[in-house]
Amino acid sequence: MINKSLKQLGAMLQAKEISSVELTQEYLNRIDRLNPEINAFITLDKDKTLAQAKNADAMLAAGKASAMTGLPIAQKDIFVAKGWRTTCGSKMLETFIGPYDADIIERFDSVGAVNLGKTNMDEFAMGSSNETSYFGKVQNPWDRSRVPGGSSGGSAAAVAARLCAAATGTDTGGSIRQPASLCGLSGLKPTYGLASRFGMIAFASSLDQSGPMAKSCEDMALMMNVITGFDKRDSTSLNREKEDYTRDLNKPLAGLKVGLPKEYFAEGLGADVATVVQEAIAEYKKLGAEIVDISLPNTMLSIPVYYVLAPAEASSNLSRFDGVRYGHRAKEYGDLMDMYCKSRAEGFGAEVKRRILIGTYVLSAGYYDAYYLKAQQIRRLIAQDFENAFKKCDIIMGPTAPSTAFKAGEKADDPVSMYLQDIYTIAVNLAGLPGMSIPAGFAQSADGKKLPVGLQIIGNYFDEARMLNAGHAYQQVTDWHIQMPEGIE
Amino acid sequence: MSLNSADIKRIAHLARIEVSDAEADATLTKLTGILGLIEQMQAVDTTGIVPMSHSQDVTQRLRDDVVTETNQRELFQSIAPAVEDGLYLVPKVIE
Numbered sequence: 408m409i410n411k412s413l414k415q416l417g418a419m420l421q422a423k424e425i426s427s428v429e430l431t432q433e434y435l436n437r438i439d440r441l442n443p444e445i446n447a448f449i450t451l452d453k454d455k456t457l458a459q460a461k462n463a464d465a466m467l468a469a470g471k472a473s474a475m476t477g478l479p480i481a482q483k484d485i486f487v488a489k490g491w492r493t494t495c496g497s498k499m500l501e502t503f504i505g506p507y508d509a510d511i512i513e514r515f516d517s518v519g520a521v522n523l524g525k526t527n528m529d530e531f532a533m534g535s536s537n538e539t540s541y542f543g544k545v546q547n548p549w550d551r552s553r554v555p556g557g558s559s560g561g562s563a564a565a566v567a568a569r570l571c572a573a574a575t576g577t578d579t580g581g582s583i584r585q586p587a588s589l590c591g592l593s594g595l596k597p598t599y600g601l602a603s604r605f606g607m608i609a610f611a612s613s614l615d616q617s618g619p620m621a622k623s624c625e626d627m628a629l630m631m632n633v634i635t636g637f638d639k640r641d642s643t644s645l646n647r648e649k650e651d652y653t654r655d656l657n658k659p660l661a662g663l664k665v666g667l668p669k670e671y672f673a674e675g676l677g678a679d680v681a682t683v684v685q686e687a688i689a690e691y692k693k694l695g696a697e698i699v700d701i702s703l704p705n706t707m708l709s710i711p712v713y714y715v716l717a718p719a720e721a722s723s724n725l726s727r728f729d730g731v732r733y734g735h736r737a738k739e740y741g742d743l744m745d746m747y748c749k750s751r752a753e754g755f756g757a758e759v760k761r762r763i764l765i766g767t768y769v770l771s772a773g774y775y776d777a778y779y780l781k782a783q784q785i786r787r788l789i790a791q792d793f794e795n796a797f798k799k800c801d802i803i804m805g806p807t808a809p810s811t812a813f814k815a816g817e818k819a820d821d822p823v824s825m826y827l828q829d830i831y832t833i834a835v836n837l838a839g840l841p842g843m844s845i846p847a848g849f850a851q852s853a854d855g856k857k858l859p860v861g862l863q864i865i866g867n868y869f870d871e872a873r874m875l876n877a878g879h880a881y882q883q884v885t886d887w888h889i890q891m892p893e894g895i896e
Numbered sequence: 897m898s899l900n901s902a903d904i905k906r907i908a909h910l911a912r913i914e915v916s917d918a919e920a921d922a923t924l925t926k927l928t929g930i931l932g933l934i935e936q937m938q939a940v941d942t943t944g945i946v947p948m949s950h951s952q953d954v955t956q957r958l959r960d961d962v963v964t965e966t967n968q969r970e971l972f973q974s975i976a977p978a979v980e981d982g983l984y985l986v987p988k989v990i991e
Contacts, residue, residue, distance in 0.1 A: 506971050599951045613950060642956060711936045722911060729912070731984050736977035743987045748914035760913055761923065764904070765930055767911040781937050783947030788940070790948060823929045839951020868952075 408433065409569040410889055413478055413626040416572055420467055420477040427463040427477030430572075431456060431521050434479045438524070438570050441895060444551070447565040449484050449542045450492045450525040463519040474629050476519035481571035483562050484525035485532055486617075487606040488512045491522070495608045496530040496540040496558075499728050499735045499754035509606020510638045511575060511617055518633055523571050527561025530756045531725065532582055532610045534558050535828040538819050539758040547590060548892040550856040553812040556586030556828075562620045563590040568895045573621035573630060577607060579614045580713055581808075581832025584844040587620055588807035588861025591846045593878065593888060594620045595627050598868050599839035600645035603638030611720040612643070614713075614836040623888050624845065624878035628652040631871060647869070655876040661695030663877065666800030670706040671831055671863075677810045679850035683860040684806045687847035687881070691804070694880055699800045703792040708785050709834040710826055715769050715782035716837075721759075722766025728754060761822065790838040797867045802877055806831055807844040807861035811852070831863060841866045845878045846887035859887075899924060899931070 408430075411419075419425050435453055442448050456479070463477035487493045487505040489512075494500045508516065515522065529539040537545040537560025545560045547553040548568040555564040559576030563586035566574050576583040578596035587594030595618045602617045609615060619630035631652040638644045667688065672681060692698060730736035730750030737749035755763070769778035796803060808828055818825045835842035847862035862881075866874040882888050904920040904927065915923065969982060978985035 502975075504975055506968070506975065600954075639957070639959070643950070643954070645952065645954070708937065708940065711934045714930060714934055715937070726912075730977060731986055732972075733975045733977075740987070743989050744912070745914075746987055747912040748909075751912055752914035755913070761926055761930070763911050763913065764907050764923065764927060765934075768907050768927075768931075769934075771907070771910060777938075778934065780947055781940075781942060783949060784942035784945040785937055785940055787945055787948035788942075790951065821929075822926055823933055826930075826933070837951075 409437070410891060412623055413475070413572055413621065413629050416478055417474055417476070421472060427460040427467065427521060428457060430477065431460040431479045431523065434523055434571055441568055441570060445546045445548060445564050445568055445570070446543050447527055447545055447561040447568065447570055448481070448524045449494055449496070449527050449561065452491060452524070455490065456521060456523055459521045463521055466519045473518050475515070475633055477521065478572045479521045479523040480515055481523045481526045481562055481565045481574040482512065483559055483575050483577060484528055485577050485608050486512055486575065487608065488522065488525070491525060493525065494542065495532070496528040496542060497754065497756065497759070498541040501541070501735065503733055507606065510603035510640065511634055512606065514633050514636070520633070526559070526565055526574060529558035529560065530759050531608065531721070532558040532577060532579055533721070533758050533762055535581070535585055535825050536813070536815070536818065537561065538815065539756055541756060544815055547812045548895055549591060549858055550812065550852065552814055553858070554589070554815050556589035556808070556812065558582040559620060560586050563587055563592060563594070566590070566592045566620055566622065567892060569891065573619060573626055575617060575634070576620045577615060577617045578836065579610050579717060580836050581829040583618050583620060584832050584842055584861065584863060585808045585828060587844040589812040589859065591859030591887070591890070592620060592622060593624055593627055593843070593845045594618065595631065595843040595871065595874070596835065596841060597631065597635060597871055598841045600643050601635045603636070603641040603644050605638050605640040609724040611717040612724060613720060614717060623882050624875045625653070625656060628656060628875045631875070650872065652872050652875055655872045656879045658876050659695065660691070660877060660880045663696045663802070664699050664800040665691055665696045666699045666701035666796055666803045668701050668703040668706070668796065668803060668805055670703050671805030675809050675827070675830065676806055680806050680808070680810060680860050683848040683850060684862055687862045688804060690881060690884065694884065701796045701799055701803065703796060703834065705785065705789045705792050706830070706834055709789055709837055710830060712782045712785045712789065712837060713833045714765065714826060715778050716786065718762040718766035719770050719779055720766070722763045722770065725759070725763055730754070758822070786837050789834050793838045793840060802870070802874060803865040805863050807863040808832070811850050811858035811860060835865055840868060841871050841874060843874050843878060845881065848887055899928060
């Protein structure tokens with residue numbers, strides 16, 4: 408049952424073959440058994456979770472159910488949820504109880520989905536390995552000595568170990584797609600502005616976007632129908648008509664023009680990853696896709712641009728954590744300035760502090776033009792690369808990450824090497840485009856472990872339905888997405 | 897552009913984060929690496945390029961100037977480190 412799709416589980420609930428309480432309890436039992444090691448969840452609240460499941464069963468009995476009613480979903484701990492501890496992976500928010508619901512939480516609640524718990528993540532979503540979490544690192548279910556990726560590492564591990572039916576994530580520079588790639592699942596970052604950022608703890612506001620992490624594209628389409636929509640409480644939310652993201656799932660792919668950016672297959676890409684991605688592209692040819700060579704010449708610049716813009720926005724966003732209204736306050740301090748400095752020194756971890764310092768530096772007097780303005784100018788060049796590419800193709804494909812999951816600790820002490828994990832994902836955030844990662848096969852580690860490889864699919868603005876169509880067609884002829892790691896039975 | 901430990905302490909003060917001398921030295925090495933990465937931008941000629949602050953060309957929405965939220969002071973202050981009589985407590989700032 409744990410490997411069934413959302414649609415299949417939904418059908419079982421509607422047919423009364425199982426109740427939401429029973430289904431939820433099954434996942435809670437699995438979490439009890441497997442989470443102490445995997446550490447995918449930071450906070451569980453079984454009473455709240457089961458109360459929601461009971462409510463879902465009442466909706467089902469009353470004939471008021473929709474596609475997601477009664478399905479247990481894990482929520483990334485970046486989303487504020489009323490009455491739930493919401494930590495964002497930080498000591499700063501270790502005891503913070505959400506006083507309201509994020510838009511995404513409200514949306515899942517309103518369709519009767521069940522909040523299974525809050526998943527582990529890199530502190531304030533800053534990281535690509537889940538190792539910066541104050542609540543401990545997360546194991547990759549495919550090889551427990553390796554990282555699950557990040558920052559949505561807990562959500563990725565929870566889906567991969569089948570500790571939930573699906574999960575939510577957020578993606579500022581690759582934080583949905585890279586862990587989806589490393590843990591062998593499907594993850595989608597929508598076009599910037601489609602999903603509300605209200606109640607999602609801010610990292611870099613011009614880049615942050617939430618999205619689904621699930622077993623398949625069909626599951627993600629159902630979740631996209633819930634997640635997206637206008638929200639007046641988010642000033643960057645786009646007021647567009649609601650779409651049904653399942654509408655094109657079964658369209659044939661014949662004639663689909665797939666662009667392959669040469670920069671995504673250049674130096675830096677692991678040979679094992681390249682092989683798997685090329686095989687996936689060969690499969691797309693069989694499905695009728697036409698392959699077009701394209702170029703995204705400013706790809707390498709996306710990392711320096713990102714490491715100006717994201718820390719700059721983060722240093723501003725994280726100034727709210729001052730130990731006055733909520734969050735950690737130092738036990739001992741002198742004057743007000745000392746209270747700020749000590750509370751923030753104690754509450755933030757090393758990587759978060761580094762990024763705040765970088766952001767503060769690039770925004771400080773005399774440096775604004777050389778860094779922030781320059782980065783925004785190159786950001787436009789990067790967006791123009793995609794604009795030009797989409798004149799020649801319908802969608803873009805390539806690797807999601809340059810390597811498979813790496814060993815815990817391997818890059819933890821070298822920020823620059825960690826940042827290069829996101830070389831293929833960051834430009835998508837800078838341009839505000841939708842990007843997705845789907846399982847494309849496995850590479851073998853030196854000690855014989857199967858390590859998942861993700862295929863990245865980048866679409867034009869608002870082209871998520873076409874991307875999901877492309878992913879779904881591939882998932883009808885391959886079974887990578889339904890393979891499960893060993894030892895999670 | 898090269899930073900020294902004193903720069904780190906100055907930036908940390910601007911960011912309101914206390915750093916010890918030992919931390920400043922360790923931070924200096926890592927920040928120098930990151931700033932080296934950022935420096936790659938300077939090779940690009942960006943003359944005449946309009947900075948991009950948002951991916952979509954949208955304008956800020958305005959709403960009517962009316963009350964939309966209810967007062968939830970007690971709820972919001974229930975998670976504060978220190979409050980008294982509905983006020984947030986901080987060290988004395990005016991002598």
